[in-house]
Amino acid sequence: MITVVGAGPVGLVTALLAARAGMDVQVLEQRRKLPIDKACGEGLMPGGVEILRDLNVDIDQDGCSPFVGVRWIDELSVAEGRFPAGPGLGLRRVHLHRGLWEAARREGVPVHLGARVTGLSPEGVLCSEGLFSSRWILAADGLHSGLRKLGGLSLGPGPRPRFGLRRHYAVSPWTDFVEVHWAPGVEAYVTPVGPRRVGVAFLWSGEKAHFDQLLERFPRLQRRLEGAPVDSQDLGAGPLHQRVSSVVSGRLALVGDAAGYLDALTGEGLSLGFQQAASLVRAIQAGDLRFYVQEHAELVRLPLTMMHLLLFAARNPPLRARLIRSLSSRPDTFGRLLALNDGASLSSLGLGRVLSLGAGMVVWGALLQPQPRAEPVLEPRRVGDPVAGQVERPGLRQPRRQRVRAGLTDLVVGQQQRGERARGERDGAVVGHAVPAQVQRVQLPRRDPARARVTQRVAVQDERGQRWRAPAQ
Numbered sequence: 001m002i003t004v005v006g007a008g009p010v011g012l013v014t015a016l017l018a019a020r021a022g023m024d025v026q027v028l029e030q031r032r033k034l035p036i037d038k039a040c041g042e043g044l045m046p047g048g049v050e051i052l053r054d055l056n057v058d059i060d061q062d063g064c065s066p067f068v069g070v071r072w073i074d075e076l077s078v079a080e081g082r083f084p085a086g087p088g089l090g091l092r093r094v095h096l097h098r099g100l101w102e103a104a105r106r107e108g109v110p111v112h113l114g115a116r117v118t119g120l121s122p123e124g125v126l127c128s129e130g131l132f133s134s135r136w137i138l139a140a141d142g143l144h145s146g147l148r149k150l151g152g153l154s155l156g157p158g159p160r161p162r163f164g165l166r167r168h169y170a171v172s173p174w175t176d177f178v179e180v181h182w183a184p185g186v187e188a189y190v191t192p193v194g195p196r197r198v199g200v201a202f203l204w205s206g207e208k209a210h211f212d213q214l215l216e217r218f219p220r221l222q223r224r225l226e227g228a229p230v231d232s233q234d235l236g237a238g239p240l241h242q243r244v245s246s247v248v249s250g251r252l253a254l255v256g257d258a259a260g261y262l263d264a265l266t267g268e269g270l271s272l273g274f275q276q277a278a279s280l281v282r283a284i285q286a287g288d289l290r291f292y293v294q295e296h297a298e299l300v301r302l303p304l305t306m307m308h309l310l311l312f313a314a315r316n317p318p319l320r321a322r323l324i325r326s327l328s329s330r331p332d333t334f335g336r337l338l339a340l341n342d343g344a345s346l347s348s349l350g351l352g353r354v355l356s357l358g359a360g361m362v363v364w365g366a367l368l369q370p371q372p373r374a375e376p377v378l379e380p381r382r383v384g385d386p387v388a389g390q391v392e393r394p395g396l397r398q399p400r401r402q403r404v405r406a407g408l409t410d411l412v413v414g415q416q417q418r419g420e421r422a423r424g425e426r427d428g429a430v431v432g433h434a435v436p437a438q439v440q441r442v443q444l445p446r447r448d449p450a451r452a453r454v455t456q457r458v459a460v461q462d463e464r465g466q467r468w469r470a471p472a473q
C-alpha cells in the first residue's frame with residue numbers, strides 16, 4: 001500500500017498516476033472539505049496541461065482560460081514569449097481541485113478527509129484516525145510540510161523571505177497572456193482564469209502587506225481593475241523559500257512543494273510538481289527511490305537556475321530593466337526559455353533553436369556580468385526622510401563622468417539630456433522624477449552604495465509637485 005499525505009493538486013496527481021500504474025494507493029488529507037482554495041497565480045504551464053490531459057481530468061470551462069505565453073511589463077519595456085508547443089491553462093484552484101478529485105473518485109482512489117498526519121511509524125503513518133499501514137509514504141503536504149520535518153529532511157526557510165497574496169476580479173480578461181508586472185521589490189501576476197474572471201497575485205520581499213497597498217505600486221494595473229467587482233477572498237502564502245537536505249529518507253519521499261520550494265516567480269510550481277509525481281511513481285515501480293532522487297535533481301535544475309537568475313534580477317531593478325528590454329526584441333528566445341523552464345529538453349527544441357537559445361543565454365550571461373554602474377544612485381533627502389533615486393539613461397551605458405577615488409566613486413551627473421530621467425524612490429516605491437536640467441553630485445561608497453551621500457543640492461519633484469531636496473553637504 002502507498003499512502004499519499006496531502007490531497008492538494010500534486011498529491012492527487014501522484015495518487016492518480018500510482019493507481020493508473022496498478023498500485024494500491026490511499027490519500028490522507030487534513031481538511032474536512034474539498035475542493036481546497038489556495039493562494040496561487042493559477043497559471044498551469046503547458047507541461048502540466050499535458051499531464052492533466054493524459055489523466056483525463058475534466059476542468060469546468062467556467063473556471064479556466066488557455067493562455068499562449070507570458071508577458072513581462074516594467075516601467076519602460078514589454079517583452080512577450082509564446083509557448084512553442086501549445087498553450088498553458090489559467091485555472092481557478094477550486095476548479096482544478098474538483099477535476100482532480102473527480103478523476104481520483106473515478107479511479108477508485110480512497111481520499112480520507114479530516115486525517116491529519118502527525119507522526120511516522122515503522123508500519124506507516126500516524127494520524128488523528130489512527131495508524132495507516134503503508135510500504136511507501138509520499139509526502140505531498142505542501143510548502144510548510146510537517147512530514148519534511150518529521151523525516152529530518154527540512155533545512156528551514158531561506159534567508160530572504162518572500163510572500164504571496166492573491167485576489168480575483170470579475171472582469172473579462174484583456175489578454176491571452178499571463179502578465180507579470182514588475183516594480184521594485186514586488187511583482188504582480190495577472191492570469192485569465194475564466195471568461196469573466198482575472199486572478200491577480202503579488203509576490204514580494206520584506207514585510208507582510210495588504211493587497212490594496214501592493215496594488216498601488218502598479219498604477220496602470222490599478223486603473224485597469226478600477227470598479228471591477230472583487231470575486232474572491234484575499235489569500236496569502238509564505239515565506240516561500242523552503243529548503244531540504246534530500247527528497248527521500250528511507251520509505252518516505254517528498255513531492256511537490258513539500259520537496260522544497262524556492263519561489264513562484266516563474267509560475268511552474270504545479271507543472272513541476274506533476275512531473276515530480278510521475279518520476280516518483282516510476283521509481284516506486286522500479287522499487288528504488290534513488291531513481292527519484294536522481295530524476296528530481298534533473299527536473300529542478302533548470303527551473304531553479306532560472307528562478308535564481310530572475311530573483312537576482314528582481315532585486316536589481318536596472319538589471320531587470322535591461323533583461324526585459326533585451327527580451328522584448330527576442331520573443332523567440334523568450335518562448336524557448338519558457339519551454340525549457342517547463343521541462344522541454346534541449347534536443348526536443350532542434351539544433352537551430354538550440355543555437356538561437358544559446359545566443360539568448362549569451363544575452364543573459366552578458367546581462368548578469370558585473371557592469372559598470374550605468375545608473376548612478378542618488379539619495380536626495382528631506383531632513384529625516386531618506387529617498388533613494390536612480391538616473392535612468394536609455395541607450396547610455398556609462399555615466400558621463402565618473403572618477404574613482406580610494407573607496408569612493410565620485411559621480412557627477414551634469415545637465416540632463418532628452419529621455420533621461422532621475423527617479424526618486426522611498427521605501428522601494430517611486431515617489432517622483434527629478435526636475436530636468438539640474439546638477440547632481442553623489443558620493444558612492446563602493447562597498448555600501450546604500451550609504452550614498454549627496455554632495456550637492458538635488459531636487460526631486462513628486463507626482464503631487466512636492467519637491468524633495470537634498471541638503472548641501
Ligand SMILES: Cc1cc2nc3c(=O)[nH]c(=O)nc-3n(C[C@H](O)[C@H](O)[C@H](O)COP(=O)(O)OP(=O)(O)OC[C@H]3O[C@@H](n4cnc5c(N)ncnc54)[C@H](O)[C@@H]3O)c2cc1C
Nearest residue numbers: 006008009010030041042043117141142164256257269270
Ligand atoms: C502567490 C503564489 C503564486 C503561485 N503561482 C503559481 C502559478 O501561477 N502556477 C503554478 O504552477 N504554481 C504557482 N504557485 C505554486 C503552486 O501554488 C504550488 O506549487 C502548488 O500549490 C503545490 O501543490 P502541492 O499539492 O504540492 O501543495 P498544496 O497545494 O499546498 O497541498 C498540500 C495539501 O496537504 C495538506 N496537508 C498539509 N499537512 C498535512 C498533514 N499533516 N496531514 C494531511 N494533510 C496535510 C494540505 O491541507 C493541502 O491540501 C504559486 C504559489 C504562490 C504562493
